[in-house]
Amino acid sequence: MSLQGKTVFITGGSRGIGRAIALKLAADGANIVIAAKSVTEDPRLGGTIHSVAEEVEKAGGKALAVQVDIRKEEQVAAAVQQAAERFGGIDILINNASAIQLSGTLETDIRRFDLMHDVNVRGTFLVTQQCIPYLKKSSNAHILTLSPPVNLHTKWLAPHVAYTLSKYNMSMMTLAWAAEFKKHNIASNTLWPRTTIATAAVKNLLGGDAMVQQSRTTDIVADAAYYIVTKEGLHYTGNNFIDEEVLTAEGITDFSGYAVDPSAGLFPDLFL
Template sequence: MLLKNRTAFITGASRGIGKAIALRLAREGVNIVVAAKSVRENEKLGGTIFSAAEEIEALGVKALPVPCDIRDEAMIQEAVEKTAATFGGIDIVINNASAIALTKTSETKTNRFDLMHDINVRGTFLVTRHCLPWLSKSDHAHILTLSPPLNMAPKWLGSHIAYTMSKYNMTMMALGWAEEFKDMPVASNALWPQTTIDTAAVRNLLGGEALVQMSRKPEILADAAYYILAKKPGNCTGNAFIDEKVLKQNGITDLSSYSVAAGGKLYTDLFLD
């Protein structure tokens, strides 16, 4: 178990994809830092850092629930300090927290533009920056950012430019860090789903139950993340991965169990042609 007794700092880990990755890594013996805003449950979203931590610890590892709005640098610093004090270091950073608004320029309010860039871009950068001193001390250091391959097709640039910019910025950081940190070595990769994923964003913002039925479960990204993070940092860095391709490369060709609706039509995710 290459990941046993490692420590993963995961943003947005109270629900959805972040929690699925946390639970998958916990099954491999990884201690988890649940860094998210949710300290009280929202009926539409479900889950808090505390309920997620309970599920994680039920798998036999330690979990540290830490309130952390990654727009607030002081909260990031405090979360990192608590992590280091509790576990002695950080081996893995999962940049999962993200905000979305699929709006055209004329429809994008300033506060929504700022929110996406504060969380997706600035927050991702600051989390990585403050975790870096600890990552640099690990002998199995990985950064994994949930963002898409860079696709300059006009369709994706023209449809919702504010959101597109923020997600592409996340990927550019992931690829840039691979080069910047290669001699430490700290691996840095991006990961994105081939299809839409059953998350609160899909249910509440994007397509409701109809789109949920054409989506896959978050566990497909969690399994793909595991295979990436289990590789030696020097051998796996600088990639913009797609979940189903990662699984197929690791011998998993039957992906039917990940579908929300067995045998149903799947909807290709954003930024993929």
């Protein structure tokens, strides 16, 4: 299915994976709503909603940059309404925005716990809730959430339980929506990378330049997202996808081109 004229609402789309997905879908003619907080560039992170909007237009799509904190109900409601009014509806929701802190129970400040759950869980729920009335009207609606398969092995729980809980909640909600809104022909899936991805978060929070060199580019997630949301009807719904699996199903088995440094070993991502 072509994305020409389809409207995509992306949270956290001002940098990293969100930006990459925005540009990939824009290249197929989609209208892209970049919903994020960043209007002033942070040198450590790069990108703003306005810089990505310019890139979207150059890539071949139409852009709407909306400053929104997804923890704020009134801001989310206004952003979704503005998107729908501008483009005549919403066809695809990409739940990409997320907060992270990989710390144990005693090392996790309760304010950081609240932030991760406010953004990752409540924010994802709130944005989806506001988009559903428009997705119901779409001829080919998709919800795609950037969160991992649920795995209750203690090695994923013990080191950073607060973050893990928040990400698993995102996945469980997305699977629930696949069942709840099946009758409305709304597909709902999650997507997660097999390896670490070269983003500012990986560099600044996880492992510095060394880990970036052992990562893949954001393009692999963007390509996988494209193949998911261009499927018609409920061909793909209720799945916890891994990027490699999606690409393999499309006949792509050589992933070397996605490596930041093909000579470096790849670092497996969290939860896999």
